[in-house]
Amino acid sequence: MDTIAAFIDGSTYAASVCDHTAWAAGHLGAPVVLVHALGRPDSSSAPADLSGNLRLGARRALLEKLARHDQDRAALAVERGRAILDDGRARMIAAADIEVTPRLRRGDPVEALEEMMETTRLALIGKRGEDASGEMVHLGSNLERLVRASTRPVMVVSRAFRPVETFLIAFDGGASATRAVERVCDSPLLKGAEAHVLTAGGKADRMVAAVERLRAAGFAVTEHHAEGGPEEAIAACVRAHGIGMLVLGKSGHSRLRQLFIGSTTLELMRVCPVPVLIFP
Known part of the structure; x- marks a missing residue:
């Protein structure tokens, strides 16, 4: 069955995405897949070339500490993502009698949509993401890529929802x-x-x-x-x-x-x- 794919993060646009999605699902009579994309692991914590800087034992201890740090950070990202999805799902169910399936995904929204394309009827995403400060970054930076990649209609939502008259x-x-x-x-x-x-x-x-x-x-x-x-x-x-x-x-x-x-x-x-x- 064709679904509505809604992409949310921790930005102020997440509530609007949920509200627009509930509105669209009510009109289309379609179930919703609510997606939070964790993104790709970055290399910010990767150490520089330590081959000549530290003793072998010190290098090993540092690498192990960095690995634990990355694992902790990844676990927190997953926990936070699930909380975002839980809140979004609760908001949509309170607004309309619709079926909402949360989905936590590694990678970015574009990759997630490409995997879901065949079963997606409509995709929704916010104009800006949680890292945005008046500019299009994070989710916002994926807008053009997502629109280019999509073979389905894409709704780019504004900051606040109002019924479309x-x-x-x-x-x-x-x-x-x-x-x-x-x-x-x-x-x-x-x-x-x-x-x-x-x-x-x-x-x-x-x-x-x-x-x-x-x-x-x-x-x-x-x-x-x-x-x-x-x-x-x-x-x-x-x-x-x-x-x-x-x-x-x-x-x-x-x-x-x-x-x-x-x-x-x-x-x-x-x-x-x-x-x-x-x-x-």
Whole structure:
């Protein structure tokens, strides 16, 4: 059975990931796999070349002490990870009648998702991780890698949860954006929410079929067109209309493609304080 894969760490975004996941699971009727990735062991405690610095006995004692330190640190990371998963699972079960399976994994979220891809319907991750201080690091640093690697939709959640009542589709007329429209229409995830469709750069004529498809699927649709760069137009539309979620296709043939292959992705995440749903 297809599941929802939610990735959490100890950051302030963990609660929001859990809340968005519970909301999505309620709409999709799918069970949740809640994942905490421990990361790879680092080499910070590895000793320098001690071959000429210490006596053999001293070298052995130091290496043994370092090994014990690494074992203790690994055990604490596992204990902490289980506590994070327990708290996250409890939060989701309190919010919705859903099935949640916790999973502690060594490695990073990208590796975990790749292993789960065939059974994953939707993946969720926070915009920033626990090591972030206004920048995308730790989980946040994996965003572009995860989006690139995923063959499933990825929801990148904002700091706080609110029920999604409106969403904006950035539409460039390309195959990827068209697929995103189709996926929205075919999925129960956003049913009942009001749709907004934005084109930027003189492509309003290509919006007609997308708008008609959304309306045929039962969505109320508002159309927007803006000249200039898509990043600025999207951010302005989100602010002006109180958009609750941004929906994007993973790649396209226009400037919108830049949203998924470079620093523009991170910039858009920063300037749009709403969750972003990215369809492959």
